[in-house]
Amino acid sequence: MATDSVLYLEDGTSFAGRSFGAPGDCLGEVVFNTAMTGYQEVLTDPSYAGQIVIMTSPQIGNYGANPEDEESGGPQVAGFVVRECSPIFSNWRGQFTLDAYLAQHGVRGIAELDTRALVRHIRTRGAMRGIVASAGRAEPELRRRVLAHPSMEGSDYVRQVTTQQAYQVDPEARRFRVVAYDFGIKRNILRCLAERGCQVTVVPAATLAEDALSLDPDGIFLSNGPGDPEPLTYAIDNVRRLLGQRPVFGICLGHQLLGLALGGRTFKMKFGHRGGNQPVKNLLNGRVEITSHNHGFAVDPDSLDPGVAEPTHLNLNDQTLEGIRHRSLPAFSVQYHPEASPGPHDSLYLFDDFVRMMDGWRNRK
Amino acid sequence: MPRRNDLHRILIIGSGPIVIGQACEFDYSGTQACKALREDGFEIVLVNSNPATIMTDPEVAQRTYVEPLTRDFLAEIIRRERPHALLPTVGGQTGLNLSVELCESGILEQYGVEMIGANLEAIEVAEDRRLFRRAMEEIGLEVPRSGFARSLEEAHQIAAEVGLPAVVRPSYTLGGSGGGLAFNSEEFDGIVAQGLQLSPIHEVLVEESIKGWKEFELEVMRDLNDNVVIICSIENFDPMGVHTGDSITVAPAQTLTDREYQRMRDAAIQVIRKVGVETGGSNIQFAIDPQTGRMVLIEMNPRVSRSSALASKATGFPIAKIAAKLAVGYTLDEIPNDITRETPASFEPTLDYVVVKIPRWNFEKFPGSSPVLGTQMKSVGEVMAIGRTFKEAFWKGWRSLETDKTLADEPIDPKRLRELLIQPTPARPAYLRAAMLAGHEVHALAELTGIDPWFLNRFQEVVQLEARLKGLRLEDLDLAQFSEAKRQGLSDRGLARLLTGSDQAPLTEQSVFQRRRELKLLPVFKRVDTCAAEFESYTPYFYSTFEQEDESQPTGLRKIVILGSGPNRIGQGIEFDYCCCHAAFALGEAGYETIMVNCNPETVSTDYDTSDRLYFEPLTFEDVMAIVQSEKPEGVVVQFGGQTPLKLALPLMHAGVPIIGTSPESIDLAEDRQRFGELLTRLEIPQPEAGIAHSVEEARRIAERIGYPALVRPSYVLGGRAMAIVYDDAALDRYVSEAADVAPEHPLLVDRFLEDAREYDVDALCDGQRVIIGGIMEHIEEAGIHSGDSTSVLPPIVIEEEHLETMRRYTRQLGEALRVVGLMNVQFAVAEGRVYVLEVNPRASRTVPFVSKAAGVPLAKIASLLMIGKSLPELGLTEDLRVRQCFIKAPVFPFAKFAGVDTILGPEMRSTGEVMGVSDSFGEAYAKAQISAGLLLPTGGSVFISVNDRDKRYIANIARDFQDLGFQIVATIGTAAFLSENGIGCGRVFKVNEGRPNVVDLLKSGRVQLVVNTPLGRESFFDEKAVRRACIQLGVPCITTISAAAAAVSAIHVLQRGEVKVMSLQECHQREFAGAAVEAS
């Protein structure tokens, strides 16, 4: 099999493959996603900013790409790694081949490499930086560039993906006003809120708590987003000041920010959770939810003051903390993605909980 | 919720004999359920009439009943055993229906038996299309529009609404038989009329056709905590209109966006909750309109199914095992995932490979049947293949089929191509290939076939690659091209056909293999781990692929590879898988690491915990060599998997693979007519005179010499394919022109056909020196009816001791002469007071499980131990085995599925499965076997008798017996005259071609309860065929041999007493089970 590019990792391992999508090299943290459907939602999820994503599912591109399944303005990943990229697409909603779609958005793809070997490597050595480049480059050059690339830990990727100006999403029937902090928000979160009668004002990540409150919302939403939460001190600060002022609901990065705001610590996981089949136990009712995940950092349960925060969700695979709520204040969050897209719909009820919480807050006196 | 402790003894009902639509996947699921519950300290009472199953091994359950699967027998078993609960969901449709019957008839209540897993209500909602449709409408899910009709008029009204084409389904017929797709009103009237007639309640469902839509299945599990997970999604390559069992299917679904998939997932969860299946697995089928995405629900099976077996093998998630645990109270999060150990079963497996299932058909055995695929399943088996891409998996699957046909071999008339493409048949992939080579566009082909363009495009890439490679010289192929070809799934054999050697010399599979080794182009092995490598996996379950990293990590232990039997097909079925499993068990107990190689997803052998290591791979030279070279086993076992591994024995040996047991040379000698004939002559063992003809003239000359009737067959096909009995030159010529062409390269075998001969099957064990006879089975039908199709009795009842002694002697001589190590099967015929050898199979035979269960000694286990050097005395076997009761093995035929096919038995095997009847008396054992085989012998009424002149001399007594049993007798002129001469009064009836009312009219008006009809030969052929077909349709037993008629008499005698006696295998064998074999290891 003829190859024309390589994926080179910071530990010196490299995999040869064939390029597709846009030309040019790409650098980023190499991570893998185990979802069998929804590659377009993955590509366009802003939480993947700065990452080269491997799909473990080997046949990618089969149903092409379409405008409806985008979770943001377009692909956000730094690079895309698949076993086989379909030259055609077959689906009644499809509009472009994956190749054309990535080319159009300047995203570099590499195919035909042993993705399973690559995933096993990452699983054992942990997520690491890598570069996709055309074949025949000298190793020292590749190594230099990979090591020069800033690592996820300690960097703020939110700035890259958050909205510059606030904008509004209007529901059919308007029951609640929600201010959503955009750390890299997925469109389906906005849909889920709108479907429940929330008029959402999406604000930039750095918006001050006061400015958010000045919009007199019924609730505050903290969105998902890329990278390490700890450098986002400005956001943590705002969350702290929002607590108790309004009901707060956080997802993914939003969850980590709440955890930090409640005095907890976060840590970088070895290779994270990315996929659509993670079993999460709801500790409040004992039910198991199959959930959609995308996180490389997590809140350390032992770092939280049990008097302040209560764990509500637990990952049954590795006992990672997946959800918390404040013991006295109206604030809760989950590490995973109840909005799914891609992934199962088992946890949509959390949006209803948020709505109920806002309802309760309104009628509190 | 933890294990329920209020239950202790659980009844599990198996699925009975292997039939089309219900094969050994239910042995797999039932066995898993038994093991899972036993582990947990439950006591299992198992009932299954099929002796060839692992689940009926006495070690699997505390109590094992090989008894008829009917209400009365189950009631008696329940009365004796008093189980606390019944698990109805692991025994296929048979087990489910029977459970419902037991529940509805109040028997469960009477004995306080609780139905666990699925309750009656849930089963009814899922099974009754009316209730199901209502339930689905209540939760807002769409089903195809439809209506029920009890007359042609009503049917027309519905058709007017749903339009044509329409699907017609007769209510309550076995496996929906008699239904189908009607394209025009003429067809419609035909199918409806037939359906109304076949349906016991004279009702058909007329349904909107969504032929051509995409078809999907989801395997769903639910626990008592209402946690629901989807284990696997399956997409059908063939669109709606081709039964999923007859479709090539692919896992996971390939062409669904996440939105569409999640919609389907949500629907599936709603369905299982609405229907109310409390715990366990269900199979839910969907269809999607490729133009609009409109999704409709097709059906739900509230039990483990063929698809759940496939899903278990495809994902590594053992659905039946988990279902059993859920049924006794556990919840999904309380059960660990065996493969990853740390993680729980409450998750959804994710695949980083592609699985393709391809059905295996046997149309060639049913002349006159049309190979068109429709809404009724017709395949007899299937293969599964795993690859990293669809292409790789598809072509691995294709070579696993062992049809020894390439797509190129299919004769195709270009003018008919369009029509061939439109009509789904087993050969459609070949037509697709031809069309692609002829330049048809993928989208045009998708239009014609309804097959998704994505699949067609994958397929086309390989067709184009082949075209590029065609005619190249092997040594000119560079590594890049070569590895491309292998990555796309091309086999060495396929490449040998495409490429040429130096100076255009034709290539062999071996030479391509050699070249690959020189280029170090070898496959690697990857693990099936349920989690796409996210977690470490501990279960060595592998598939090969052409990539970088190998995960197989062979151990340094002493190990033995067992080659399985591949896809089920008529003549090679579950019996061989049974033997392979036993080899794994015995060799494992003996301290070896056992390595199973097989590609049949239905089987127990491909359960990842049957052997220490499982390779889910095709059974071809190339694939087996790859495994052997990586594992370096001490020995490879080829004698348990039927012809499949046997064909590989010599090539493997020549490639230096250590074959254990009987040597490949001996195997070859026994298969080689010429040399085997010489051996028999040397041993002075008689064999029917025979000759090998390389031309029609020669064939005639041989027939001349040995005399008619003669048995003719092509030398190059195994398993009794295309065998015929010819009575004269004319017939011989016709056979040669129609059935098999004779030519120097594939000669014709001509044997003297022994008339009125009794046939015997002998299974023996041999350690290279000593021979122990496992059992001698006497066929009820005379020689000329394939051993696999005749009912046989163990021990023999009519034969003289001297002949038995002769058979034993011959068997010993042959075992020693062939230096057999392991199992051997000899077929004898006794004619004119002389014992002839028909054939010797130096391997496990179809009857090994039957004999093992009858004798209470696991022959295959012992044979495996012999292969690793143990001797018979060491294993405590010093004398031939004995049986205490009378055991009957009766075949089960698929004729109902093949309209228009004659049901007369002959030398070509056509049965798909078997049952066993056991009792102290022949009559009762035979009666039980008949009931189990689904033949309801009448206890009164009239018998229609029509026999040929040869049989007349016996018929008088039999007719008299029937009269003594209180039957009226009706006969055709000849037979009637003969009977009255012998003072037996009987009514007369016209033959079909004599006038009306004729015998078929009598049958249809229910005035004949039993038919005894021995073939009269060609002149009355049409007539008899009509009678036999009518019998199949109406379920009237039709006996075609005198000996079977005599057996029926004694059976009916027993049935008239109306008592129901059962006996568990454990009771049969108390003593033997302390026995040698089991401890030996």
Ligand SMILES: Nc1ncnc2c1ncn2[C@@H]1O[C@H](COP(=O)(O)OP(=O)(O)O)[C@@H](O)[C@H]1O
């Ligand atoms: N309305 C329909 N239009 C066209 N084909 C159908 C329709 N309903 C079922 N089929 C085809 O018939 C097959 C068998 O139907 P199904 O309801 O699954 O019965 P079974 O119980 O035999 O599986 C399906 O796999 C599907 O391909």
Ligand SMILES: Nc1ncnc2c1ncn2[C@@H]1O[C@H](COP(=O)(O)OP(=O)(O)O)[C@@H](O)[C@H]1O
């Ligand atoms: N010479 C013969 N005379 C009568 N019947 C025969 C003779 N040879 C074979 N048969 C019948 O044909 C059947 C199939 O023949 P066999 O040689 O066993 O082929 P297979 O390989 O299919 O078992 C036998 O079971 C037997 O009933």
Ligand SMILES: [Mg+2]
């Ligand atoms: Mg079905």
Ligand SMILES: [Mg+2]
């Ligand atoms: Mg035979």
